[in-house]
Amino acid sequence: MNPFVDMVRFTPNEKRYYRNSIAPGLAFLAAMAGVAFLVRSFRDEWHFEVLAGLALLPVLPMVWIIKVYIDYFRDCDEWEKLIEIYGIAIGVLLVGMGYFALGLLGLFKLVVLDGTLLAYCMLPAVMLVYSLGKVVGRWRHG
Amino acid sequence: MLSTRSVRDDDRLTPPIQRYLRWLVVSMSMYASLLVTSLFALRKVPDEALLLRAAFGLLPALPLLILVWAFARYIREADEMQRQIELQSVALAAMVTGIGFMVAGFLASAGVIALKGELVAILVLPALFGSYGVAKAVVQRSYGG
Numbered sequence: 067m068n069p070f071v072d073m074v075r076f077t078p079n080e081k082r083y084y085r086n087s088i089a090p091g092l093a094f095l096a097a098m099a100g101v102a103f104l105v106r107s108f109r110d111e112w113h114f115e116v117l118a119g120l121a122l123l124p125v126l127p128m129v130w131i132i133k134v135y136i137d138y139f140r141d142c143d144e145w146e147k148l149i150e151i152y153g154i155a156i157g158v159l160l161v162g163m164g165y166f167a168l169g170l171l172g173l174f175k176l177v178v179l180d181g182t183l184l185a186y187c188m189l190p191a192v193m194l195v196y197s198l199g200k201v202v203g204r205w206r207h208g
Numbered sequence: 209m210l211s212t213r214s215v216r217d218d219d220r221l222t223p224p225i226q227r228y229l230r231w232l233v234v235s236m237s238m239y240a241s242l243l244v245t246s247l248f249a250l251r252k253v254p255d256e257a258l259l260l261r262a263a264f265g266l267l268p269a270l271p272l273l274i275l276v277w278a279f280a281r282y283i284r285e286a287d288e289m290q291r292q293i294e295l296q297s298v299a300l301a302a303m304v305t306g307i308g309f310m311v312a313g314f315l316a317s318a319g320v321i322a323l324k325g326e327l328v329a330i331l332v333l334p335a336l337f338g339s340y341g342v343a344k345a346v347v348q349r350s351y352g353g
Contacts, residue, residue: 105318114320121318125311132303151295155283158302158336159276165332167269172326174250174265176258179325185313188332189306 077146083138090130097124128189149203156199157192164191224285231278238271272333289351296347301340308335 076084101123109117139150165188172179221229246267253260283291309332316323 101314102317109319117318118315118320121314121320122311124314125307128307128310132307148292148295151292151299154299154302155295158298159279162333162336163269163272163276165329166272167266169326169329169332170265170269171262172329174246174261176262176265179329181323181325181328182313182316184325184328185309185316185323188309188313192302192306 079138079141079146082141083134086134086137087131090127090134094124094127094131097127145207148207149200152203152207153196153198153200154192156202157194157196160195160199161188161191222286222290224282224290227285228278228282231274231281235271235274235278238274239268242271243268293344293347293351297340297344300343300347301336304339304343305332305335308339 101120104120105117112120139147142150165184168177168179168184171177246264249264249267250261253264255261283294286294309328312321312323312328315321
């Protein structure tokens with residue numbers, strides 16, 4: 067069994083998951099673009115509360131994406147569930163460590179860090195390393 | 209008498225947890241002492257010696273590698289049920305923390321709050337540990353623990 071080949075050989079559950087992710091993914095991109103445009107255009111004219119509410123709009127499709135993932139996870143068999151969680155655990159630990167190391171360098175003024183960018187990148191970074199963790203999980207658990 | 213014995217049995221730490229806790233104490237003690245060492249050393253090292261400063265700056269991260277290794281070993285040695293609880297807790301904590309940081313990012317980009325880069329980076333791991341603790345209580349409860 068090759069874990070790398072298995073990554074691109076989808077089960078019906080995985081196919082359904084990817085298909086169901088398209089709509090919330092597009093909604094997220096549209097919300098991000100719309101919010102960025104509106105906040106930039108009306109930053110000085112609109113109230114603080116309105117801007118805050120608007121800035122949080124992309125969280126809704128994000129929650130939708132997570133709901134789709136939870137549905138997928140529920141339909142996984144025991145082995146697939148273990149691999150999924152293995153992937154997330156590896157992703158979290160590595161990204162947490164990486165962020166901590168970056169934070170130390172930033173704290174001692176050795177690098178300049180952009181807080182907004184770092185906050186944005188945390189979840190995508192975990193998702194990216196999670197894919198790698200899944201390969202490790204499949205390899206370790208045959 | 210019987211109930212006292214069963215409560216004591218529940219409270220007894222399993223050997224994998226004992227080993228993990230031992231390594232946790234070792235790594236946290238090392239972290240604290242290396243952080244102090246690094247802070248003192250960085251005062252003495254000149255600004256031009258960038259590599260040396262980076263090495264001293266990253267020194268406190270080394271014990272955290274031990275902590276990650278100890279946690280991975282604990283997961284490997286734990287029984288099926290405990291492993292399931294631990295991994296589900298980590299997954300839940302990752303989602304909650306990830307969304308939390310993303311929300312902070314959205315608010316910062318809209319100019320609602322200001323985020324300091326080094327603070328965000330440093331806070332990720334403690335936020336994960338904190339939410340993992342809460343998540344573990346929730347997951348354990350769902351398993352009837």
